[in-house]
Amino acid sequence: xxxxxxxxxxxxxxxxxxxxxxxxxxxxxxxxxxxxxxxxxxxxxxxxxxxxxxxxxxxxxxxxxxxxxxxxxxxxxxxxxxxxxxxxxxxxxxxxxxxxxxxxxxxxxxxxxxxxxxxxxxxxxxxxxxxxxxxxxxxxxxxxxxxxxxxxxxxxxxxxxxxxxxxxxxxxxxxxxxxxxxxxxxxxxxxxxxxxxxxxxxxxxxxxxxxxxxxxxxxxxxxxxxxxxxxxxxxxxxxxxxxxxxxxxxxxxxxxxxxxxxxxxxxxxxxxxxxxxxxxxxxxxxxxxxxxxxxxxxxxxxxxxxxxxxxxxxxxxxxxxxxxxxxxxxxxxxxxxxxxxxxxxxxxxxxxxxxxxxxxxxxxxxxxxxxxxxxxxxxxxxxxxxxxxxxxxxxxxxxxxxxxxxxxxxxxxxxxxxxxxxxxxxxxxxxxxxxxxxxxxxxxxxxxxxxxxxxxxxxxxxxxxxxxxxxxxxxxxxxxxxxxxxxxxxxxxxxxxxxxxxxxxxxxxxxxxxxxxxxxxxxxxxxxxxxxxxxxxxxxxxxxxxxxxxxxxxxxxxxxxxxxxxxxxxxxxxxxxxxxxxxxxxxxxxxxxxxxxxxxxxxxxxxxxxxxxxxxxxxxxxxxxxxxxxxxxxxxxxxxxxxxxxxxxxxxxxxxxxxxxxxxxxxxxxxxxxxxxxxxxxxxxxxxxxxxxxxxxxxxxxxxxxxxxxxxxxxxxxxxxxxxxxxxxxxxxxxxxxxxxxxxxxxxxxxxxxxxxxxxxxxxxxxxxxxxxxxxxxxxxxxxxxxxxxxxxxxxxxxxxxxxxxxxxxxxxxxxxxxxxxxxxxxxxxxxxxxxxxxxxxxxxxxxxxxxxxxxxxxxxxx
Numbered sequence: 001x002x003x004x005x006x007x008x009x010x011x012x013x014x015x016x017x018x019x020x021x022x023x024x025x026x027x028x029x030x031x032x033x034x035x036x037x038x039x040x041x042x043x044x045x046x047x048x049x050x051x052x053x054x055x056x057x058x059x060x061x062x063x064x065x066x067x068x069x070x071x072x073x074x075x076x077x078x079x080x081x082x083x084x085x086x087x088x089x090x091x092x093x094x095x096x097x098x099x100x101x102x103x104x105x106x107x108x109x110x111x112x113x114x115x116x117x118x119x120x121x122x123x124x125x126x127x128x129x130x131x132x133x134x135x136x137x138x139x140x141x142x143x144x145x146x147x148x149x150x151x152x153x154x155x156x157x158x159x160x161x162x163x164x165x166x167x168x169x170x171x172x173x174x175x176x177x178x179x180x181x182x183x184x185x186x187x188x189x190x191x192x193x194x195x196x197x198x199x200x201x202x203x204x205x206x207x208x209x210x211x212x213x214x215x216x217x218x219x220x221x222x223x224x225x226x227x228x229x230x231x232x233x234x235x236x237x238x239x240x241x242x243x244x245x246x247x248x249x250x251x252x253x254x255x256x257x258x259x260x261x262x263x264x265x266x267x268x269x270x271x272x273x274x275x276x277x278x279x280x281x282x283x284x285x286x287x288x289x290x291x292x293x294x295x296x297x298x299x300x301x302x303x304x305x306x307x308x309x310x311x312x313x314x315x316x317x318x319x320x321x322x323x324x325x326x327x328x329x330x331x332x333x334x335x336x337x338x339x340x341x342x343x344x345x346x347x348x349x350x351x352x353x354x355x356x357x358x359x360x361x362x363x364x365x366x367x368x369x370x371x372x373x374x375x376x377x378x379x380x381x382x383x384x385x386x387x388x389x390x391x392x393x394x395x396x397x398x399x400x401x402x403x404x405x406x407x408x409x410x411x412x413x414x415x416x417x418x419x420x421x422x423x424x425x426x427x428x429x430x431x432x433x434x435x436x437x438x439x440x441x442x443x444x445x446x447x448x449x450x451x452x453x454x455x456x457x458x459x460x461x462x463x464x465x466x467x468x469x470x471x472x473x474x475x476x477x478x479x480x481x482x483x484x485x486x487x488x489x490x491x492x493x494x495x496x497x498x499x500x501x502x503x504x505x506x507x508x509x510x511x512x513x514x515x516x517x518x519x520x521x522x523x524x525x526x527x528x529x530x531x532x533x534x535x536x537x538x539x540x541x542x543x544x545x546x547x548x549x550x551x552x553x554x555x556x557x558x559x560x561x562x563x564x565x566x567x568x569x570x571x572x573x574x575x576x577x578x579x580x581x582x583x584x585x586x587x588x589x590x591x592x593x594x595x596x597x598x599x600x601x602x603x604x605x606x607x608x609x610x611x612x613x614x615x616x617x618x619x620x621x622x623x624x625x626x627x628x629x630x631x632x633x634x635x636x637x638x639x640x641x642x643x644x645x646x647x648x649x650x651x652x653x654x655x656x657x658x659x660x661x662x663x664x665x666x667x668x669x670x671x672x673x674x675x676x677x678x679x680x681x682x683x684x685x686x687x688x689x690x691x692x693x694x695x696x697x698x699x700x701x702x703x704x705x706x707x708x709x710x711x712x713x714x715x716x717x718x719x720x721x722x723x724x725x726x727x728x729x730x731x732x733x734x735x736x737x738x739x740x741x742x743x744x745x746x747x748x749x750x751x752x753x754x755x756x757x758x759x760x761x762x763x764x765x766x767x768x769x770x771x772x773x774x775x776x777x778x779x780x781x782x783x784x785x786x787x788x789x790x791x792x793x794x795x796x797x798x799x800x801x802x803x804x805x806x807x808x809x810x811x812x813x814x815x816x817x818x819x820x821x822x823x824x825x826x827x828x829x830x831x832x833x834x835x836x837x838x839x840x841x842x843x844x845x846x847x848x849x850x851x852x853x854x855x856x857x858x859x860x861x862x863x
Contacts, residue, residue, distance in 0.1 A: 001044045007070070009037030014175045015045045018152065021171040022046070022118065026142065027151040029167065031160045032175040034323060035284060035330045038154050039122055040066045043095045044079075046150070048117025050095045053103040055128045057083040058253050058260050058278050063122075064088070064097040065261065066284075084420055085479040100130035101420070107137045108370050108417065111145055118150035124163055125155040125319075127354040127382070129364050136379040137371060139167065157319055157351075166380050182291075182329040187212050188341040196296060196313035198596045199607065201233055205339070209294045210240035212337050213272060217246060220335060222289025223271040225279060227324050229296040229313050234274040241272060251275040251285070277320070279327065291328040291336045293321060295344075297352075300359040302389065303597055308574070308604055309360040310596040317352045318345065354383050361385055362423050365393035366402055366409070370417055374407030399623060400427050419483055425449055428552035433484055435619075436544040442480035444548040446473055448593055456582050458549065458593050458610045459542045539616070546612030549591035550620020556592035557621040558609075559649050568592075568606065571624050571647030576604040587611040591620060614651070621646055631656070631663040633671035637728040638664060664726050669716050671728065677709055679731045686736040691772035692756040693740060696748075698775040699797040700755065705743040719743045755797050763789040763854035770796075770803065781806040784815065784832065785843055788854040793821045807832075810840045810858065825849050 003015050011032055021028035032038040040063055043050045054060040064081035068074055075081055080089035081097040089096055098106070100121070107113065119138055124131055138151050153163050164170050189208040209226065216224045228234050234250045241248050251263040251273050263273055266287045273285055277297050297320065301312040321338065328334025338345065356364070364385065368376050374394065376385055397403045400423055402413030419426035425445050432441035447462055450473070465473050539547065550557045555572030564586040566578040576595050578585050594607035618625055624647035631640045640659035644652040672679055696704040719739040725731055744752065759767040764786035771779040778796060780803040793802045807816040807824070815832050818824045829849055837845035842859045846852035
């Protein structure tokens, strides 16, 4: 269309600059706030065939319908769209709106994008994984295959410097919006509100949002747009707005396209539109004069250490809050009611966190492998993936058989990618269909790919979905069932509504949701360790659901720790608890569909699970099944057993009667290293020998051995003779002293009594034990009378170290401590003699002890 034929929106004056930037460099960045017309007018003003990529299906359909309406057409003519499960295009289509996920799949199949002149990546500021991938892939395509391919990246925020840099210093074109003033109204709750936890939002906050919405209706004219984190919160608030004089309309990605379209059209009555973050920048909701913002958003989070990925509810960023508020000023002055305080606003993050920083990267890693860059190196990504998160994702893909040991994609990986699902869910669909039937596998996977899977009992949620005839869920079931039989190279999307209806006619669900009352049908081994069940109908619904969930998340198959309890152990090794009052408490085996662990929590919290039996658990997590022989130190003693485990879960354990002695010895030594030398019996002789060796090592160094705890434990295999010991208690019989002597090299073994004698002779003729407790200061405790005649203290370690004399009274109490015996005789002894000779008259106290005769006896008593 000619520029002057387009609506007079703020983007129209800059359209020539956009075309000029693309014709020159081939790439450009367009910065334009919401409401300027960048999504709908720019593609119509560009030449050739244009592909517009939106991060959300709802936005893609809405943009296509708006552009088609400007041409006086319906989607499928000159403007069409392709989203997961829905496609409206024809030979006449010149502008096609797709989701970024569809664009990534299309690039994988046809990197040249034959026939496409320009790609417009819309809403790049939202930093979704698929948007980052599409941007990086397109940059490489332009560099290597299609330098003529135009690339326009658009953003609703002014922070476009990084985008321009990634595009190679691409020119930046800026448009300003003609907006009306928006009055800020701070409306925090009057009472305390618990912060969001996982998917849980404090009901008191939802009460307050409903009350604030009623206030917004009363204080002004026009429609009210309410931002909430998810579909469940939308349903809750809608229920609390009963009786308002307005039409209450939900708007979120789970709705059928017709319902979403109705929310984007003005109605005959005043409206309250309850929306998720999808309405922040990608969509225009007409008639809005007030915005009520709960201040929350739902984002993916991944606990890579435990393999727990889930949606989490977080506070919005300041940038997102500004985007939301701007919705009230599109057509006239408006108001924004923020359900938090100015102080809380100042503490909000400035920008939303890029999805690549915290999300599960398994699908992202599969796309990298399909593109030929398994580690992402060489790609112009706005942010590189965290190494640990990417490594975890590649490990998951390897377990699924999607990539080989070098990270290259396998044929199975291509099949998983073609399913249009997370690789785990694609595996569950492809491998589950032959086991439980295509229809049931599709129904369960469609439930897992939806936040309704956070229901406590997933089987009950499955039955509710069947009974409700939810059109969005049925549409996805039809798409997945059709995908099982579709040629991966064929991009056409069947009419999934008709497919679902045909399935209902051919394979109607039973009234109670069950199929068969018993587990029947033969099972044969399959390539991935799972089994194929003939006919697909041999399992009742609960086991079928458990099997499909287990195929998606084998490491989350879990067994109860105590009969009747709520605590479980997952096959991946993570402990998890059911919530209080859960109807699943006490079920022996669970397949856990959703779980999360809050910071600081010791265990994960199970959000959604399915009961199953042991045979189905083993079938689902067959890749984790293994038989091992264990001879080792476990729980404080030697264990010799054969064990069958499902990951971290012990299934069967049998004791080995005659274990390998070498392995038993290794286990005992490991026990010593873990628990310390206290497991041995340290006799007086062993302790004294160790102290003498420690003195020699401290004084003379090598080759005298180090006998510290650390050194002895490190060399335990060299000096300990464990004999026939087979368990902890038998370590007490080991001869420690004999083992210590083995540490002495032959060159010094004969000199121990010279360097560190056990006893020393004293002038009285006694041989007194030397105390080596302190290896730097050996002690000799001797009575004063036995030391008469000694002029100097004896020396040890080849004369290097004088002993520390503890001179004792006749009663054995210390009267002096000295290394300088000559000084003691001259200065200390006279005082000792004066104090003690009256107390001990039967013992000699000569005036000159250096010439007196030493003795160890007292004078006989006089009769």
